Amino acid sequence: MRHRQKALSSAVVAAVSSALLLTAAAPAPARPAGQGSETLRAIEAATGTGDIARPTAAGEGKAAATATETGQGSVSVTVPSTSSEAVEIVAPDGGKLRLDLPAGRQVQGVTSENGTVVYTGAGRSTDIAVQPTTDGGARALVALKDDTAPREHRFGLDLPEGFGLRPAEDGGYDIGFTADGIEATAGHIDPAWAKDADGNDVATEYRLDGGDLVQSVEHDSDTAFPVVADPKVTWGWGIYAKYNRAETKRMAKGMTKAKYAAALCGFLPGVVGAGCALTVYDSLGSITNTFKNADKAGKCVKMKYSLPPPIPLQWNTTKC
Known part of the structure; x- marks a missing residue:
């Protein structure tokens, strides 16, 4: 699927916080029947x-909708009623990340x-x-029923303009x-995993x-089916900014x-504000020392922000 881009808004970056609380649950929905129930058991055993x-309560065109409270507003995850539509993760101002499912047929979700x-x-x-998921994200899972199942599964990603994927240290991808030499992260795709019916990797x-994000699953004659695999996407849990070696050295000079x-605040698109500056003023000594210590050790600095307003919450040295 072609990579679509939407305009970046301040609240795409502002839909962030580390304390997420689940809203009240709706009455329990129906359980899938037949083959769907076997898939359900395999998936929930794996995850x-x-x-x-x-x-x-899910509205028209939705199989399920959830909301997590960030303290500045709700981050919602909407699961579509059919497999041909996209999963949406929506920030408090309506900024969206969309994940297309690798469906070859349009079927109703239960x-x-x-x-x-x-599906x-x-x-x-x-x-x-x-x-x-309760951290403001979603798992998109495939359950391979036998050895005729495809080995590759394609998930289309619709990211805000200016955002992209880059390899993360854990083997997944940062979003x-x-x-200005500063890498900012607003979401994450966990490392790929897959398990067979016996619980083997x-x-x-x-x-x-x-x-598109493409996941390959290398099942063989020894694989016990069904095989469950997924990418998990998290969006709206924080902004993490990593200063490279040159920026760390520059900041260490005072x-x-x-x-x-x-x-510390100006690189954040459209969200420079008094709240960030005020926090920087109050914590300037600690922040300065962190950059100086990192520079002496040949390391870099990573900062965590909560928005809005853009307030640095944590800072520490890290590998470059």
Whole structure:
């Protein structure tokens, strides 16, 4: 699928916080029947159910909808009623990240009592499922029913303008942007994983193809089916900014409060504000020492922000 881009708004970056609380749950939906129930059991055995966000009342065209409260507003995850539509994660101002499912057929989703939405027969020898999670994200799962199932599964990503994917240290991908030598991260795709029906790991990896995330699953004659695999996408949990070696060295030399405020807050698109500057002024000594210590050790600095307003919450040295 072609990579679509939408305009970046301040609240795409502002839909962030580290304290997420689930809203009240709706009455328990129906449980999938037949083959769908077998898929459901396999998926929930592989993922567990403790972090699945229980749905609120779902509107027209939705199989499930959840909301998490950030303190500045709700981040919602909407799971579509059919497999041909996209999963949406929406920031408090309406800024969206969309994830397309790897469906070859349009089938109706059925929501389980735990909140897993199953699309039975959405692909060749493949069922698809979605689990909204309590950290403001979603798992998009494939359940491969036999050895005729495809080995590659394509997930289209619709990211805000200016955002892209870059490899993360854990083997997944960070969702973010780069400005003035500073790498800022606003979301994450967890490392690829896959398990067979016996709980054994199955070889799997990601690759990027244009704007799509492609997961390959290398099942073989020893694989016990069904095989469950997924990418998990988290969006709206924080802004993490990593200063490269040159920027860390520059900041370590010391500067006026106003220049520090500009350097620490100015790269955030459209969200420079008095709240960020005020926090920088109050914490300038600690922030300055962190940059100086990092520079002496040949390291870089990573900062966590909560928005809005753009307030630095944590800062520490890290590998460059």
